[in-house]
Structure formats: structure tokens, C-alpha cells
Amino acid sequence: MPPPTPLSPPELSYLYASLSLSPPIRLDLRTPTQFRPLVAECSFLPHCNGSARVCMSEAGECIVGIKAEIEKDATTKYVTVIEREKWIEVSVEVAGGGASGPGSGMGIGGISGAGGATGRDEGDGGAAVWLKEGLLAGGAGGWSILDRLVISSGWHWKLYIDVLLLTPTSHPSPLLLSTAVNMALDSTYLPKLTSPHDVDDIPTFSDDWAISVPLYEPKTFPRPPMSLPVVAVGDNVFLDPSVAEVAAAEAGLVVTLSLSDAQGNCDIVGVRSMEVGRGGGKEGDRKGINRKLLRQMVNACVKEAGEVIKGVGETTHQQMFRA
Amino acid sequence: MAAKAPDRRRNNPPSHGTTPPVFLSSSSSGAVKPKQSSRSPDEIRKIFLRTGLISSVTGSSFLEIAPLKLSVSVLGPRPLPRTSSTPFAAQAILTTEVKFAPFASTVRRGYIRDSSERDLGSRLYQALVGAIRRELYPKSRIEVVVTILDSEDEGDDVNTVYIEEGKTTVETKFWDAGRSERALGVVLAGCITAASAALADAGIEMFDLVSGGVATSFVDEVNSKGKDKGDAVSNKLYVRDPAIALPEGKTPLATCVLGYMAARDEISELWISGKVGTKNGTTEMDELVDEAIAAARSARGVLNEAAKERVQFIVDKTGTAVPSKGETTDVEMSG
Numbered sequence: 001m002p003p004p005t006p007l008s009p010p011e012l013s014y015l016y017a018s019l020s021l022s023p024p025i026r027l028d029l030r031t032p033t034q035f036r037p038l039v040a041e042c043s044f045l046p047h048c049n050g051s052a053r054v055c056m057s058e059a060g061e062c063i064v065g066i067k068a069e070i071e072k073d074a075t076t077k078y079v080t081v082i083e084r085e086k087w088i089e090v091s092v093e094v095a096g097g098g099a100s101g102p103g104s105g106m107g108i109g110g111i112s113g114a115g116g117a118t119g120r121d122e123g124d125g126g127a128a129v130w131l132k133e134g135l136l137a138g139g140a141g142g143w144s145i146l147d148r149l150v151i152s153s154g155w156h157w158k159l160y161i162d163v164l165l166l167t168p169t170s171h172p173s174p175l176l177l178s179t180a181v182n183m184a185l186d187s188t189y190l191p192k193l194t195s196p197h198d199v200d201d202i203p204t205f206s207d208d209w210a211i212s213v214p215l216y217e218p219k220t221f222p223r224p225p226m227s228l229p230v231v232a233v234g235d236n237v238f239l240d241p242s243v244a245e246v247a248a249a250e251a252g253l254v255v256t257l258s259l260s261d262a263q264g265n266c267d268i269v270g271v272r273s274m275e276v277g278r279g280g281g282k283e284g285d286r287k288g289i290n291r292k293l294l295r296q297m298v299n300a301c302v303k304e305a306g307e308v309i310k311g312v313g314e315t316t317h318q319q320m321f322r323a
Numbered sequence: 324m325a326a327k328a329p330d331r332r333r334n335n336p337p338s339h340g341t342t343p344p345v346f347l348s349s350s351s352s353g354a355v356k357p358k359q360s361s362r363s364p365d366e367i368r369k370i371f372l373r374t375g376l377i378s379s380v381t382g383s384s385f386l387e388i389a390p391l392k393l394s395v396s397v398l399g400p401r402p403l404p405r406t407s408s409t410p411f412a413a414q415a416i417l418t419t420e421v422k423f424a425p426f427a428s429t430v431r432r433g434y435i436r437d438s439s440e441r442d443l444g445s446r447l448y449q450a451l452v453g454a455i456r457r458e459l460y461p462k463s464r465i466e467v468v469v470t471i472l473d474s475e476d477e478g479d480d481v482n483t484v485y486i487e488e489g490k491t492t493v494e495t496k497f498w499d500a501g502r503s504e505r506a507l508g509v510v511l512a513g514c515i516t517a518a519s520a521a522l523a524d525a526g527i528e529m530f531d532l533v534s535g536g537v538a539t540s541f542v543d544e545v546n547s548k549g550k551d552k553g554d555a556v557s558n559k560l561y562v563r564d565p566a567i568a569l570p571e572g573k574t575p576l577a578t579c580v581l582g583y584m585a586a587r588d589e590i591s592e593l594w595i596s597g598k599v600g601t602k603n604g605t606t607e608m609d610e611l612v613d614e615a616i617a618a619a620r621s622a623r624g625v626l627n628e629a630a631k632e633r634v635q636f637i638v639d640k641t642g643t644a645v646p647s648k649g650e651t652t653d654v655e656m657s658g
Contacts, residue, residue: 085503128438129438129439129442130442133596137577137596137598253593265601266601267598267599267601268598268601268608269596269597269599270595270596271593271594271595271608272593272594273590273591273592273593273594275448275449275452287453287530287531287584287589287591288454288582288583288584288589288591289589289590289591289593290588290589290590291590291612291613294590294593294612295609298605298608299605302601302604302605
């Protein structure tokens with residue numbers, strides 16, 4: 001794929017050179033691990049159990065609404081079948097429909113829809129796939145969000161996480177989507193169950209939102225996951241890359257982390273390679289990531305993630321309707 | 324009188340031919356038990372890989388790893404259509420497509436690619452795109468199409484909890500969280516290895532062959548349920564090329580799939596899913612990645628042989644007028 005930016009080869013080459021300096025110079029003069037400012041608010045949609053809106057200067061704007069419905073476990077005459085992976089449904093929609101602007105071949109977040117010309121029909125691309133993967137993956141060996149969705153015997157919540165991208169022409173960063181989903185999950189409340197837990201009848205709920213139950217109990221861990229994009233140019237590693245930086249980068253990863261304690265330590269719940277432009281470098285330089293660089297990239301994420309996720313979490317809690 | 328109405332007064336024979344049933348000589352001795360995998364955790368399953376089976380495309384390959392069977396065709400490089408809407412491409416445009424045959428798993432797949440297939444396609448793209456010397460093929464397109472004919476199953480009943488009627492408690496005691504990741508991981512690694520073989524068969528210039536590797540880390544079931552976080556590190560079990568069934572008494576932590584270029588020591592595609600602790604920096608992740616790389620190295624041996632076999636075949640064919648029959652010696656895996 002040609003890089004999805006209108007940058008010319010000389011521009012890319014210049015960008016590559018300045019980013020591979022030591023110390024590197026980023027276009028917006030950020031330090032390598034500095035994030036761009038973002039505007040975020042949550043629980044503002046009255047019809048949703050949880051919602052968030054995140055706006056980033058270049059990466060665009062998106063709204064997430066989370067709705068929960070009660071669902072009965074599919075019961076046949078003899079058995080009850082519980083397919084837990086289907087309890088959460090994630091969809092990513094682009095306002096204005098279909099392709100996401102000039103970088104449509106890239107798909108949303110640059111880590112999906114790489115099917116080139118065939119990638120155009122994908123719309124949501126793999127974004128929904130990796131967002132859900134991060135949510136479920138944290139459940140490996142221990143606590144899982146799915147445990148919170150059990151209502152009573154035979155009944156569970158079904159979560160619909162709907163992401164709407166409002167700016168179809170921009171290049172949405174994985175950070176935008178995952179921050180929004182993170183905030184929305186963090187501000188999700190479910191009505192309090194008033195019927196007993198162990199009865200098969202239709203469950204009943206209190207209509208008092210003041211005593212509703214948060215999906216993620218505050219002050220408990222792990223918190224909802226968040227995905228941080230990271231790219232490498234030469235020996236330098238950059239967090240939260242801009243569109244131009246992605247186009248010039250040689251290698252990219254999206255690291256999904258979730259906070260595991262109050263000190264800001266994080267567990268990695270997923271790593272995916274991200275499609276980058278490979279715009280600036282000379283041919284034949286670097287075709288993949290070697291292990292040292294991989295370590296360096298993931299380390300940078302792990303080190304910075306705690307503070308970022310904690311910060312987003314605090315903002316969420318300040319804004320929550322019950323705060 | 325082409326089709327006679329069946330004679331209702333008599334016992335009619337079947338209208339089509341029949342085959343006589345063949346019985347096993349004895350129910351006990353003949354019944355083949357499903358083999359419990361006896362390979363050690365650092366050994367990958369045997370791979371069958373053969374190139375050049377489909378004559379109508381530029382390059383093709385067929386791969387078998389235990390139950391997984393897939394075929395790859397490579398079309399092109401061929402020129403982009405000359406339309407005004409086609410942008411100029413200084414480098415070849417690579418497209419990848421992964422499709423499960425409708426009959427490849429217990430749950431039927433539709434003909435339209437679903438999200439997991441599209442995701443596999445983009446993972447495969449990511450693995451291959453860096454390895455191909457695309458700048459040598461301007462204004463052209465290379466298509467890689469993978470068809471999965473049979474797979475180790477992803478959607479049967481381990482993650483589905485059956486509760487007998489009458490029991491009132493719902494206790495989902497057991498949930499294999501990494502099951503679909505392992506299943507898809509093995510498929511993706513197979514796709515990567517086979518696609519490189521097919522690209523080599525097509526004679527497309529590459530920097531290096533990419534081979535796929537998978538590894539999963541497991542911990543003891545008790546450890547995961549208890550509260551001890553991080554202490555489980557000591558008794559981690561790493562399994563290369565994991566089968567879908569869990570090892571006895573273990574529960575999965577994380578799965579790593581990667582595309583690895585052995586000659587350059589570079590990872591072109593990385594996909595880790597699951598929980599990787601960061602108590603000791605990235606050591607835990609490093610260990611997992613190293614295991615996956617080791618699996619990819621083992622697969623590389625097969626890939627090399629497959630490429631060599633094909634080259635030998637072509638050399639033989641052009642060098643001597645009589646094509647010597649392609650040698651079909653099996654390659655023993657060296658673990």
C-alpha cells in the first residue's frame with residue numbers, strides 16, 4: 001500500500017531523517033513518549049448504560065455508546081448452552097459510511113483492512129475484532145469481564161459496544177478508539193438486581209439509578225484495557241504517532257494493556273503489529289522488527305501506560321454521573 | 324418408459340447401487356483411538372508442504388499440519404487495470420485473502436468472509452508485505468489467496484457450558500479463554516508458511532522467506548484461580564505449535580503468533596493475545612516470543628526444503644530434456 005498521506009517522497013525522507021536523529025525531532029516537538037492532548041467526556045448519552053466521547057486534534061472524534069440487554073441462555077429441552085464469547089458485541093461505524101477517507105485501504109487504526117483493494121468493503125475493518133480481543137484476552141487465567149455479566153442462573157447481560165467515528169476523512173489512531181471504549185466501559189452502570197440470584201425466573205431490577213452497579217467496580221483491578229500505538233524509526237521509538245509519523249515509520253505495534261494495581265503497573269493483554277507506511281527509509285533497510293527493538297517498543301508502552309490509563313480513569317471518575 | 328413408478332406391492336431394491344458394509348474384525352482391537360499427543364512441548368507437529376500443485380496460477384502451495392489443510396495460490400505480478408481511477412503505484416500492490424471453506428469447521432462458514440477471516444487476511448498481509456521486493460514490480464498487483472480446507476476446530480463444545488435440567492446453579496467453572504486464539508494462531512502460522520512457499524514458487528523476488536510460528540504459555544489451573552499473581556511465573560509451560568486440546572490440568576495465559584524471517588532475524592508480523600505480566604519488564608513476553616520464534620525456525624526447515632525441491636524440479640526439467648520425477652522424500656522435522 002502506498003502511504004495514505006499526501007506526503008511526497010522528499011517530505012517523507014526529511015521526516016525520516018529528523019525522526020531518526022539522536023535525540024529525535026518530532027514534527028510537533030513532542031518528546032518521544034509524549035501523548036497529544038485530547039478532549040474526553042463520558043456518561044452523556046441518556047439512553048446508554050455507558051458512553052464516552054473522545055476528540056483528538058488530528059485523529060478525529062468518536063462517540064461510544066454501551067447498551068446492555070438482558071438475555072436468556074439458549075435453552076433446549078435438555079441442556080442450557082452458554083456461549084460466553086457472544087456476550088459482548090463490538091461494532092465500529094464510520095459516519096458517512098464505508099471507506100474511511102484517503103487512507104481507506106489502511107482501514108481504521110492502520111491495523112486492519114489491509115486487504116488492499118478488497119479492504120474497501122470492510123468498513124469497520126478489524127477494529128471491532130481487536131477491540132473485543134483486548135477485552136476478552138484479559139480474562140486469560142483469572143478475572144474476566146464476562147464474569148460480571150452473569151445475572152442469575154439462566155440469564156446474563158449482553159453488552160453492545162457501538163463505536164461511531166464522526167470524522168470519516170481523518171486517520172483515526174487506535175488510541176482514539178480504545179480510549180473512548182475504555183472510558184465508556186469505565187462509566188457503564190447496570191441496574192441493580194432485585195430478584196434473588198439463584199432463581200430461574202425472569203430477573204427484576206431496581207429502577208433507581210442511584211443504586212445501580214458499575215460494570216467495573218471502582219478501585220478494583222484490572223481496569224478496562226487500552227491500546228497504545230507505538231512506532232519505530234531507526235533506533236528511536238515514538239508513542240502516539242501522528243499520521244505523518246506512521247507514514248514514515250519502519251515498524252509499528254499496538255500494545256493493549258490493562259492496569260493491574262493502584263501503583264500504575266500494567267499487564268500486557270495483547271500486542272499486534274500495525275501497518276506503517278515505510279515511507280522514508282532506504283530500500284532494504286529494515287523489513288521487520290528484531291527482538292531488541294520489540295523489547296524497546298513494548299517497554300516504552302509499559303512504562304508510560306500506567307500514567308496514561310490512570311489519568312484517563314481519573315477523568316472518567318470525575319465526570320461520572322454518580323461522582 | 325424412462326422412469327417407472329415404484330412397484331408398491333413388492334420390496335423394491337434401492338434405485339442406486341450399494342456398497343456392502345465392511346466391518347472391523349473386532350470392535351476392541353480395530354477401533355482407532357484418537358492419539359493423545361505424545362510430542363514434547365518444544366516439538367512442532369509434522370508439516371507437509373508441497374508447491375506447484377495448481378497449474379493455472381503463477382505459484383501455489385499446499386500445506387498440512389495434522390488436521391489443518393490449506394492451499395495457497397499466488398496470482399501475478401500482473402499489471403494494474405488501466406483506468407483513470409487507478410492510482411500510480413511505484414511498488415507492487417499486494418492483496419491477501421483468507422477464506423475458510425464452508426465445510427472447514429463444525430460450524431458452517433458462509434461464503435462471504437466474516438470478520439475473523441478478514442482479520443486473518445490482514446495479518447497475513449502484514450507478515451508478507453515487508454518480505455516481498457515490491458519495488459521491483461511497479462504498477463502491478465500480486466494476489467495471495469488462501470483457502471482453508473480443513474481446520475482444527477474452533478467452535479465446538481468446550482467453551483459451551485451444558486447444564487442439565489433440574490440443576491439450579493450456574494457455575495461456569497471452566498472457560499478456555501485462549502481457545503480461539505490458539506486455533507486461529509495455528510491457522511495463521513500455517514497460512515504464512517504456505518504463502519511464502521507459494522510466493523517462492525511464483526518466482527517473486529523476496530528479501531527472505533517468512534515462516535510462521537505459534538507458542539502458548541500455560542499455567543497450572545490452581546494458580547490461575549488463586550489470588551497469587553505473578554508467582555505462577557515459575558511453573559509456566561510453553562508449548563510450541565499448541566494443539567487445540569489443553570494440556571492436563573493447565574490453563575492458557577497467552578498465545579503468540581508471528582511471521583519470522585530467519586535469515587534476517589526479523590519479525591514481520593506479531594500477534595500476542597492473552598495476559599502477559601510485566602513484573603520483570605518484558606522478560607515474560609520475551610520468553611513467549613522466543614518460543615514462537617523457535618517454532619517458526621522449525622517450520623523454516625520445511626519451507627526451505629519445499630522451495631529447494633521445486634527449484635530442483637525446474638532445474639532438472641530444463642537441464643535434461645527428460646524431467647526426472649520430482650523426488651518425494653519426506654523431510655524429518657528436527658524439532
